[in-house]
Amino acid sequence: MVGVLRKCLFPLLLFLVSDRPSSSEPIANPKPQLTSRTVRTKYGDVSGVIVTLDAKHLEPVEVFRGIPYASPPLGSLRFMPPVTGALWQGVKIADRFSPVCPQRLPDISNETAALRKMPKGRLEYLKRLLPYLQEQSEDCLYLNIYAPAQVSCHRKFFEQLESQDYIKNTELELEK
Template identity: 75%
Template sequence: MVSPMLSLSTRTIRTKYGELSGVMVTPDSRHLGAVEVFRGVPYASPPTGSLRFMPPVTGALWSGVKLADKFGPVCPQRLPDIRNETAALKTMPRGRLEYLKRLLPYLSNQSEDCLYLNIYAPAQGKP
């Protein structure tokens, strides 16, 4: 298993919404190079209120450099209850249960405001 190491410095990039900075991730492997990661980048206005059930609308501009180091919320969804593993295994294979155990922490932050991208790019230059 690869356990990445983080440092908080990437280049600042300009988007049509404003400037953005992410995190540098260096996988714990001699075969993999560093990656610039930009998490939780908004690409549209939150689909709430009058925008609910409508096509995405261009997002708001921001000033300054937005630090894109945290995942945005995921869209609301009904998640399986896996607190009782014995009961959960009656409805799903063990592999799915193990996968859900790893995935659920990333799905706990749910919101209708969920139109965000996670961007991964090869690091520019030396990390």
Template identity: 70%
Template sequence: MTLQVYRGIPYAMPPVGSLRFMPPVSGAQWQGVRLAQHYPAVCPQRLPDIGNETAAVQRMPRGRLDALRRLLPLLANQSEDCLYLNIYAPTEGESTDGAEWFDRFFHSQFSETIMFI
């Protein structure tokens, strides 16, 4: 199955300034085509220290440590301006069988949140 991937689609105004700690406010609409090719910043979060592998595997399973190693480059870009979606949709004309989606994304330990359309 091939996917159409749309990265960094804003769903609300950045929660900064007077919008900080407030409910999300609808984002501004855009005109024309919007390129959705880059992952947006993630919301600020404290990342676990995995520099010392021996200590890290005492605090978490090996699989989680391996997943964190793959994800850390994406998690390094943090900002309060983080209200974006990454959308994955089957290429037009391809199967949308739910069992196939489940097996592909959840059993393969796909590390992103999937939004089904």
């Protein structure tokens, strides 16, 4: 089981680690291809995009960007625990990042002064991160979900085994 998870999740983790721009400018990606499948959630249907990676050993990834998971924390909801979000009709195309939560970043406009306050590695990381932090809002309760576009775990028992049998077998193994 661990080997299967490692084989399926390792490419995704590599993508997440490498999903940062390499310069201070955002990456100019060609328009991503819309996915052909629709995923049903308790809030409504969602369709994402397929992102093809530049690395030769990484498979395409299905990305769902900006999926709301709670009502915006505005007005009377400000400073309160998240409240279940509204349902939507139709299919939500989840192809754009939503605003990030407000945050105060260190001033790195003067590189010499910034290097007195932080290591060079942190400064370079902040330069790569800044393009993603330009749009900020208190309405920031959104998820970005990354999943393999095609899962190929080469284990036939996953295709033939029903979930109830798997759960029962797991419980039996735990009792032993």
